Amino acid sequence: MSNDDIRRGDIRRFVAQAARQEQFLEVVGRDEAEARFRRHLDLTPKAAEVVPLGAALGRVLAEDVVAAVDVPGFDRSSVDGFAVRAADTQGAGEDTPVVLRLNEEVLSAGRVPALAVEPGTATVIATGGMLPRGADAVVMVEHTDARDEDGALLVEVCRPVVPGGFVAAAGSDIGRGETVYHRGQVLTSREIGVLAAIGRAEVPVVRRPRVAILSTGDEIVAPGEPIRPGAVYDSNGAILAAAVEELGCEPVRLGIARDEEETLSLLFEQGLACDALLLSGGTSKGAGDLSYRVVSRLTDPGVVAHGVALKPGKPLCLAVTKGKPVVILPGFPTSAMFTFHEFVAPVLRALAGLPPAAKEAVSATMPMRLGSERGRTEYVMVSLVQGARGLAAYPLSKGSGAVTAFSAADGFIAIDAQAEALEAGTPVSVQRIGRDTAPADLIVIGSHCVGLDVLLGRLIGEGLGVKALNVGSMGGLAAARRGECDVAAIHLMDPKTGEYNWPFLTPALDLVSGYRRLQGIVFRKGDGRFEGKTAEAAGLAAARDPDCILVNRNAGSGTRILTDRLLGDARPTGYWSQAKSHNAVAVAVAQGRADWGVAIESVATLYGLGFLPLQEEHYDFIIPKDRRDRPAVQRFLAALEDEGVRDRLHGLGFMVG
Ligand SMILES: Nc1nc2c(c(=O)[nH]1)N[C@H]1C(S)=C(S)[C@@H](COP(=O)(O)OP(=O)(O)OC[C@H]3O[C@@H](n4cnc5c(N)ncnc54)[C@H](O)[C@@H]3O)O[C@H]1N2
Numbered sequence: 096m097s098n099d100d101i102r103r104g105d106i107r108r109f110v111a112q113a114a115r116q117e118q119f120l121e122v123v124g125r126d127e128a129e130a131r132f133r134r135h136l137d138l139t140p141k142a143a144e145v146v147p148l149g150a151a152l153g154r155v156l157a158e159d160v161v162a163a164v165d166v167p168g169f170d171r172s173s174v175d176g177f178a179v180r181a182a183d184t185q186g187a188g189e190d191t192p193v194v195l196r197l198n199e200e201v202l203s204a205g206r207v208p209a210l211a212v213e214p215g216t217a218t219v220i221a222t223g224g225m226l227p228r229g230a231d232a233v234v235m236v237e238h239t240d241a242r243d244e245d246g247a248l249l250v251e252v253c254r255p256v257v258p259g260g261f262v263a264a265a266g267s268d269i270g271r272g273e274t275v276y277h278r279g280q281v282l283t284s285r286e287i288g289v290l291a292a293i294g295r296a297e298v299p300v301v302r303r304p305r306v307a308i309l310s311t312g313d314e315i316v317a318p319g320e321p322i323r324p325g326a327v328y329d330s331n332g333a334i335l336a337a338a339v340e341e342l343g344c345e346p347v348r349l350g351i352a353r354d355e356e357e358t359l360s361l362l363f364e365q366g367l368a369c370d371a372l373l374l375s376g377g378t379s380k381g382a383g384d385l386s387y388r389v390v391s392r393l394t395d396p397g398v399v400a401h402g403v404a405l406k407p408g409k410p411l412c413l414a415v416t417k418g419k420p421v422v423i424l425p426g427f428p429t430s431a432m433f434t435f436h437e438f439v440a441p442v443l444r445a446l447a448g449l450p451p452a453a454k455e456a457v458s459a460t461m462p463m464r465l466g467s468e469r470g471r472t473e474y475v476m477v478s479l480v481q482g483a484r485g486l487a488a489y490p491l492s493k494g495s496g497a498v499t500a501f502s503a504a505d506g507f508i509a510i511d512a513q514a515e516a517l518e519a520g521t522p523v524s525v526q527r528i529g530r531d532t533a534p535a536d537l538i539v540i541g542s543h544c545v546g547l548d549v550l551l552g553r554l555i556g557e558g559l560g561v562k563a564l565n566v567g568s569m570g571g572l573a574a575a576r577r578g579e580c581d582v583a584a585i586h587l588m589d590p591k592t593g594e595y596n597w598p599f600l601t602p603a604l605d606l607v608s609g610y611r612r613l614q615g616i617v618f619r620k621g622d623g624r625f626e627g628k629t630a631e632a633a634g635l636a637a638a639r640d641p642d643c644i645l646v647n648r649n650a651g652s653g654t655r656i657l658t659d660r661l662l663g664d665a666r667p668t669g670y671w672s673q674a675k676s677h678n679a680v681a682v683a684v685a686q687g688r689a690d691w692g693v694a695i696e697s698v699a700t701l702y703g704l705g706f707l708p709l710q711e712e713h714y715d716f717i718i719p720k721d722r723r724d725r726p727a728v729q730r731f732l733a734a735l736e737d738e739g740v741r742d743r744l745h746g747l748g749f750m751v752g
Pocket residue numbers: 310311312314315327328329330331332375376377378379380381384407408409410424425426427428430495496
């Protein structure tokens with residue numbers, strides 16, 4: 096058979112399999128999927144094991160801890176001074192001191208008193224010393240004057256004390272029989288200190304559930320390995336292992352399984368020896384989606400749901416065998432993390448002995464229109480920003496394949512399965528995720544630039560909390576108009592005049608000059624159609640050559656306006672492509688999917704591309720006037736003037752000043 100025959104065979108098999116639609120026999124709703132999963136799971140926490148206190152950090156208590164001793168264990172002086180009967184000190188003053196006779200004993204810490212404090216007497220006592228019988232208070236040494244009068248040791252008390260004064264009563268901190276911590280408590284340094292104070296050298300903790308993690312796919316490469324064209328780094332394995340550990344479980348990394356049934360089955364068997372098994376990838380409809388095939392062999396009861404009507408996460412596969420969870424998370428990182436968070440994390444919490452996570456929702460509004468797919472409940476990661484009229488929920492909608500959305504999100508919103516879109520201004524409820532995020536000191540919204548990274552990096556290094564949202568120049572301008580950001584980073588050219596940024600100002604906004612970036616045509620070095628020519632000449636020639644493919648920018652971007660000015664009425668091959676960033680243009684050209692495009696010089700340099708300058712673009716900052724005096728904004732402006740920052744911007748090819 097020739098290679099062509101083999102290839103044709105492969106294609107026919109793919110189409111035949113796709114036509115059978117053998118997977119997702121039944122797509123179920125989120126709640127139904129969860130109910131089926133939980134019905135078959137054994138959610139009792141793993142058995143207790145006793146560990147030394149020194150090894151208990153981060154572990155989850157398996158039993159309530161009851162104090163066997165009082166803390167303090169005795170009535171204890173909290174100052175250096177004299178143990179007295181409070182009644183004896185009544186009426187004492189600087190001019191009317193009360194004179195008490197000293198007992199012949201010194202109560203240093205740890206010493207058990209031998210003598211009682213009788214009326215009219217006092218005993219020397221140190222901080223931490225045990226209160227003697229008869230005494231009910233301590234007078235600080237500063238408020239006394241001791242003297243020796245003909246061999247009799249006396250103390251003059253110049254200030255009265257109340258009963259209990261400067262005494263920590265036995266059991267006042269922790270009482271014997273008190274439940275100090277309940278099971279499910281995560282042990283941090285603070286709890287460990289208390290456990291030591293009640294004399295516990297060992298504690299019963301829940302055995303950490305062992306969770307096997309297996310990434311699948313021929314294209315998946317472990318971080319640290321060289322990456323080949325078409326391959327991606329295994330981010331799911333790393334994020335799942337860390338997330339599992341955060342939930343008090345022990346990750347067991349099984350690595351990456353090739354798309355080969357025997358290897359996958361072998362690793363799968365190893366994984367089944369653990370308390371839970373998580374796979375990612377290979378659950379959807381592709382010809383090579385092996386994970387599902389392997390998991391579908393499980394019994395008792397086996398797969399309980401494959402296909403859930405939610406986005407991201409439709410191909411999620413939930414299985415249980417003998418009470419043990421086996422889950423195939425979708426390969427796409429956002430889908431994997433979202434479904435992990437929704438379906439797997441609560442189960443692992445239970446196995447690890449942790450109580451259910453508290454759910455916290457906050458009200459916000461959508462700052463922009465957001466389209467949605469009908470038919471599945473869509474969950475969108477959002478970043479919260481405090482605006483003049485309450486919180487705005489900026490969607491981090493980079494699609495299911497993104498890795499950053501989940502880590503950058505403050506929470507997510509759910510869009511009803513029947514809704515086609517959420518209009519700008521719609522009120523939404525944001526389900527918070529992860530740790531409490533402190534509100535940022537400085538909010539920057541707009542177009543991303545590596546130069547901006549330098550500026551913000553300086554401020555972050557100085558300890559400023561910065562939130563930067565990349566929504567493009569128009570999005571930044573709109574956010575500034577709504578009062579949702581301190582700084583909007585924009586590069587918008589007025590097509591009528593060719594002027595940058597200031598034509599878009601309103602009376603409530605200031606413009607601060609940033610830097611200039613050189614825009615031009617990028618091409619692969621050595622391409623004779625561009626090399627050595629001017630941008631205008633090369634661009635017009637390329638526009639007439641049907642074999643010369645353009646990668647165009649998205650409508651609405653400043654670069655698109657520039658490209659349209661260059662092209663006039665010409666519509667070259669590739670004109671309708673819509674790359675969303677300078678990087679995307681450079682990658683398309685570098686990898687040969689297109690031959691030319693318009694991007695900034697620093698990106699051309701980064702990808703080793705040739706560059707023909709077209710024009711300078713002004714990358715400036717819009718600041719709402721009522722925010723200008725905020726300390727964080729002043730620090731941003733100072734960073735912009737900073738010599739070190741300017742040198743670095745210059746080094747990246749930006750024109751400053
Ligand atoms: N014709 C259809 N195609 C797809 C459907 C569908 O209903 N019909 N569903 C789509 C949805 S929704 C999702 S989500 C994905 C999930 O597919 P799989 O779970 O089978 O995952 P893969 O195909 O193996 O990979 C998807 C994507 O994710 C990357 N990946 C995989 N593993 C990792 C990892 N460990 N670290 C980082 N990235 C990973 C992989 O390279 C792919 O790019 O299917 C749609 N298709």
